[in-house]
Amino acid sequence: MKKLFIMAAMIVASSSAFAQDLKSVLKSKDYAEAQGQLQSCLSTLSNDEKAKAYHKLVELSLNKANHEISIIQENQMMKQMGQTGEKAVDNMGMAVALKNALLDAEQCDKYDALPNAKGKVAPKFHKKLQEALWPLRIHLVIVGQGALEKEDQKTALDLFGAYVESAVSPLFADFDKTKAPDENLGEVARVAGVLAYQNKNMDLANKYIDVSLKDTASYKDALSIKMALMQESMKTREDSVKCLKSFEALYANDSENETIFTNLATLYGTLGMKDKQADLLNKRLAKNPNDFMALAVKGQAEMNESKWDEAIADFKKANSIKEDALVLTWLGFSINNKAAGLATFDQQKPLLEETQGYLEKARQLDPNQERANWRYLLYNTYYNLYGENDARTKELAQ
Template sequence: MKKMMMMAMMLVASATAFAGDSDALKAILKAKTYAEADALVKSSLASLANDAEKAKAYNKLVDLAMDQFLAQSTIQTENQLAKQMGREEKPVDEKLMAEMAYNALLAAQECDSYDQKPNEKGKVKPLFAEKNAQRLWVAPRNSLVNAGQEALTNKDNATARKFWQMFAESDAFPLFKNCDREQQKPYFGQVARFAAVFAYQDKDMEKALQLSDIAMKDPQEYENALNLKLEILGSELKTKEDSVKYCNQLKDIYAEHKVDGVMEKLYNVMQGLGDEAAAVKILDDALAENPNNFVALADKGLALLQAQKAAEAIEYLKKAYEVKPDNAVIATYAGTAYSLEAQNTEDPAKQKALYKEAVTFFDKAKELDPDRLQSNWGYNRWSAYYNYYGPDAPETQQAEADSK
């Protein structure tokens, strides 16, 4: 009797340990099309027995999406041969291909999230990650790039964003961690940045920032993506609290990315908030690290010029010009600083020398920007000529004509 009870208990235990798929999963696995399986997964996900079943269900979606993707891909390949042989080509549903590539990637991500969870023994033994990585990494993801470009050509920005965003974000899917990224290097960052731009245009700020961060990982897109991120962060400043928050965000970004563009924005925001001491310290710290930092030299010189501290402004603006002697704006500011210092000087000889320097810098500005597209050097140059050469000198009269 005891022996029979023990055998019965063993049979029960065996039946429990090796229980078959739930009815909900069986129905999903019997589905013939992606649409049918997708509807079943959405309606019965909570009915699935465990994480393993949920992984199987989502992998079925990957299978069915890839079946449709590959069917169209096969037609493409056959058409290439048909074209070479002068035969009639079959129609390819490229829109369906892209949609199924998108669906396959989305399902694979969900599949992997359950597939990577510990089993009943507490061990992680993924069943689908390797296969899904192999079949999804190249052709399906690349088809999203092409489909996004086609959508952009058709002025369908929403679809372009959808496909390019999936391409960019799927790069970080854990199942793709060991994939070779060499092939996508030439265009990955650009696609991510364009997706960020579309998200920004859609007022989806959080996603736009995330995509900007992804694009910044590409050295070729780093500067453009960072500028976009800064624009997004500063696009909706309405209150002082918004500006304070933006200032703190800039501090964090500058701590991570010692970039002049970030430094300058941080400096300007601090000035706008009235924290002049902190703003000046930003420039002083940058110059302590690099005495030839053009942005810091120019900003410091301009601030001193605006504060009517011409002698100090000359020091920084002159050095900034030495760093970038092709910059007409800095040449103009340097000339203005010399003119202002001359006005503050009572010694005639010293005043004459300062106006001479001013004329030199204004002439450089004119040479660099003759049409005054970047800097309006005209009146200030004439004024310097007037004080150096005198009102009736032909040089002064020519300078006056140049200023009009």
């Protein structure tokens, strides 16, 4: 019996110690100290106690952040009034405090939404956290921009990333953003995506760019980056199939976008999915028979299969809609290959002369071969028509 009393006494003492640990967290005035105390007793706390403890951490971080923000506001007022004596601001300390506050707020919100010791769900902190933190997030961008100007990309990524992560956090999922719209999110997410890419963190890069894609103002630039990321990731067939699914998702949301369409159609061809490629092209042409890009991609697919007559017909139709150096070069290539299948030079000559006209036009449109490699094809055409000593042939031989 004596042993049982001793065990009971130990349990009471232990419970008292856990309670004391929570009280220590709630009484603490130092963030690092409170955080350490919380970690030591977290597993022993109930959901509502965990919510209270994390809320305390948020309060301590906000004390630091709001103190620095008040100095910034005071300095701005002094400047407006033409007075001197600007006070020093711990910008990085403020930003770190805000980042910690957002992370701890997510934990507080998570436990606040769970049943308490009595089995009831009665959130106490959700709205308060939203109202306190949402308007302060912009300071992460301001400090991050300062870091970027100092070429401290690691810090810029950390702070921009915290800003983006908080925007898509469950904490703010039901927050009425119409009263305080986040007009910076798309651009900040785009920059964060680029920084993550430069830091070779492809998962983060894609995550942030996906956020940027949802913003109308940043969509175009974000889309270019997204497609570049997707294409760079295609190192194996498995990678390419995964990338294909992403392109299909992009096309489902923006089927009018020519760049997405072209990449999707080309990728179908690269992966040998000829039926899907044909279906995609036919549907687009059924909707608009004069779709330049669809005709160009269809012609390219036919050219790759050595279907010269079909390719030539589609390239000519595309060229009649819009003259493009790449299409003209592909057209010249297809005509030359058709000519190569003929028995005599007399039969080949009309086709070669036709090719010459198309390739010379490609040269005119793209003299530096930035879009199309027309030079060798035109040299070969001159060589076959006029011989190696012709001035035009010699010029391109150099």
